[in-house]
Amino acid sequence: MKSETNTQQNQSFTLNMGPQHPSTHGVLQVILEMDGEYVLDPQPVLGYIHRMHEKMGESRPCRKFLPNTGRMDYVCALPFNHGYVGLIERAAGIEVPPRAEYIRVITSELNRVASHLLWLGAFLLDLGAFTPIMYSFDDREQILDILEEITGSRLTYCYFRPGGVYQDISDKFIEGTRAFIKRMRSRFSIYEKLVATNIIFIKRAEGVGVISPDMARRYGVTGPLLRGSGISYDIRKQEPYSVYSDFDFDVPVGENGDSLDRYKVRVQEMEQSLRIIEQALDKLPEGPYLGKAPKKIKLPPGDSSFSVEAARGELAYYLVGDGSEIPYRLKIRVPSYSNLSVLPELGRGILLADLVTIMGSFDLVIPEIDR
């Protein structure tokens, strides 16, 4: 798919990357203005998978929007569930029993690890390394089995409910999670050997796509990208929601803001997530898993917002209620959207192969961007 516009003065040509390109991970199109192997101007084109999620949220009772939340970011659906139920609870003043909050944290963190594992495999696949995805999918499969045990689904979860969760966790789940933590800890050395010390990977990722802290701030970049640039900002620490303030965990940060740092930050984040899960399992309180919430949730007039740390960065829901069951306005701020917005600036004057590295290191999920 090339169209050449070779005029006398202009030797550049346009190259369409996507919407069917394997390394755009879904239906993202990037129109590249190229000069030979060099990218002059990458422009992402969004909207191929726009499904009007926000509008759907504004046209149905708030409970009925829950299944949609898991379909925006299908790789990391539980934090999206979490943000929405958190929003409804804040708006309508619904209490959540502590056990439910702990279950939410455990499952969200498991989901985060699963998401990072998928990213790890896919990123390296983009770079031409086929083997790591086999290992990361093997590990991710364990998480999916564990989560299937309680959520009933493997990908597009709809597990959280306003006031709690759908069902209680079982002993099998707890055992499985503990076994997984043990297994995963032993797997980090494999990734270290296979990827982090591999010279080809380092050469391709080091110094590629450097996002300076200033640039990250200007574009509202969040999540592992922001932390890779050396800014320690994590919603779980900055404005702890749910019961995150009960746990002791670190926020890993990078130094240079390049693709290698983003890799390192995510791998370290997995370890931190495991730490959170471990502590949550130890402290897991007894009690109900679903609190009292009205069948028909009336949203009082006024606005409320709720942010959570999804695997890709800050996810914020904003809601305006008008006293009825149906939200008057629902706005969703998704992380990948602002993360992608740095691409035109970052991708200027680099090699095409580096653009693939950069986009891989961004961990984009297109349905979440388009919504």
Added chain:
Amino acid sequence: MSGYFSEILTGGKSLLVGLGVTFKAMLQPVVTVQYPREKTDVTSSNYRGHIELVRNPETGSFKCIACGLCAKACPSECITVKSEKREGVKGKVLTVFQLDFTKCSLCGSCVEACNKGAIRFSQDYNIAGFTKEEFHYDLLKRLEEMG
């Protein structure tokens, strides 16, 4: 010049270390399941397949009282419940219970809404079809067929 050779050396070493990992994995049991040639079992009884009606062990018939709460709770309006009055029977009798699985998001709202415990998730996961209509399930018939 020495930098050049040391780079080759470290590079070669990192490749060998990586190969060592794969070699070790080669000796371990195979984890890949050759689906669909091999079937996997549903590992959990909580698995959410499409919904199905629950039998009342006493009467041997469905538990559903055709109240329609599940249909009302469904975000996608997948469920159609119809009923009729019958002589000598208290309340309504279920005549149609249709599920349009093409629209179902397996959210669980219907199962939650039913306070009679008359529906549950099935364990069917291996479903494929050529037309949309194949996924319009007549759950009442399904219950009868299941004996």
